[in-house]
Amino acid sequence: MNILSISNLIKTYPNGVKAIHNISLEIGNGMFGLLGPNGAGKSSLMKTIAGLQKADDGEILFNGEDVLKNPLSIKRHLGFLPQDFGVYPKVSARDLLNHLAILKGITSKNERKVQINELLNRVNLYNQRNREVHTFSGGMKQRFGVAQALLGNPKIIIVDEPTAGLDPEERNRLNLLLSEISINRIVILSTHLVEDVKNLCAQMAIIKNGMLLCMGAPSELMRGIENKVWQKAVTQAEFKEYKAGDHFINYEFRQGEIRVNIFSEQQPEGFTRAPATLEHIYFHQLNTNPAQ
Numbered sequence: 539m540n541i542l543s544i545s546n547l548i549k550t551y552p553n554g555v556k557a558i559h560n561i562s563l564e565i566g567n568g569m570f571g572l573l574g575p576n577g578a579g580k581s582s583l584m585k586t587i588a589g590l591q592k593a594d595d596g597e598i599l600f601n602g603e604d605v606l607k608n609p610l611s612i613k614r615h616l617g618f619l620p621q622d623f624g625v626y627p628k629v630s631a632r633d634l635l636n637h638l639a640i641l642k643g644i645t646s647k648n649e650r651k652v653q654i655n656e657l658l659n660r661v662n663l664y665n666q667r668n669r670e671v672h673t674f675s676g677g678m679k680q681r682f683g684v685a686q687a688l689l690g691n692p693k694i695i696i697v698d699e700p701t702a703g704l705d706p707e708e709r710n711r712l713n714l715l716l717s718e719i720s721i722n723r724i725v726i727l728s729t730h731l732v733e734d735v736k737n738l739c740a741q742m743a744i745i746k747n748g749m750l751l752c753m754g755a756p757s758e759l760m761r762g763i764e765n766k767v768w769q770k771a772v773t774q775a776e777f778k779e780y781k782a783g784d785h786f787i788n789y790e791f792r793q794g795e796i797r798v799n800i801f802s803e804q805q806p807e808g809f810t811r812a813p814a815t816l817e818h819i820y821f822h823q824l825n826t827n828p829a830q
């Protein structure tokens with residue numbers, strides 16, 4: 539079992555922005571969802587975990603080794619799947635993996651060959667190995683991204699918004715692959731998409747303004763609002779009123795109708811109970827922890 543243990547982490551940028559406020563988290567093998575809106579501090583946390591930037595205070599231990607004092611202790615065990623690689627050079631999938639494997643320090647030519655063939659098979663791109671990566675579809679590029687993240691068999695993989703822009707079939711295929719690779723390692727999924735966390739993660743945390751709002755298993759977190767979410771179809775005018783209220787969670791459209799979900803211990807007049815979802819948790823947490 540791998541353990542990433544983050545204690546009282548604080549990060550302030552030179553311009554004074556406090557991107558991480560005293561965050562503590564313990565993450566074991568499997569998929570961990572780090573959920574938060576734009577600017578919440580997800581990338582700042584990921585970069586600090588990856589040893590790419592220093593923290594002001596706090597501690598990050600990866601399998602007992604101090605990441606902040608010795609960033610190499612995690613770098614050699616880390617894989618990264620960015621949202622987008624940007625521009626791909628005009629080289630084949632196999633050649634690009636070979637190049638990336640050299641950069642990762644896999645010096646034996648034979649070892650590189652064995653690993654690359656195995657990874658291309660694993661992500662179902664072996665038959666496309668001689669095709670230039672820039673000609674791949676979005677889903678194929680993401681599967682290629684998984685293959686490169688797995689080079690060197692890392693113990694921890696950081697994944698940034700992996701399903702953005704994928705069609706449902708490609709998204710499912712990628713999700714299957716991500717859940718498969720998280721069996722024996724830590725995979726941290728950083729995203730603002732509740733859907734991805736709901737589909738994939740056994741453990742999750744919600745952050746906003748650099749602060750940890752809650753963490754746990756999605757089912758556990760949902761238990762906290764069970765029987766307290768109420769729904770009603772409303773007019774545009776009523777919608778504005780409910781949205782400005784303290785109990786507002788979120789709204790959804792059903793067949794062109796606006797439905798508001800609100801949080802309440804008791805049944806409000808005209809509302810019916812709605813089953814608690816992860817979206818409700820997410821928006822309830824964001825709304826009840828206003829910007830500081």
Ligand SMILES: Nc1ncnc2c1ncn2[C@@H]1O[C@H](COP(=O)(O)OP(=O)(O)OP(=O)(O)O)[C@@H](O)[C@H]1O
Pocket residue numbers: 551552553555556557574575576577578579580581582583730
């Ligand atoms: N290098 C930097 N210098 C100064 N401020 C920064 C820097 N990087 C990030 N920030 C600020 O820190 C805060 C957290 O940003 P961060 O990129 O970590 O959030 P995020 O949750 O990853 O957002 P997004 O989903 O939009 O990428 C924001 O206010 C951002 O403007």
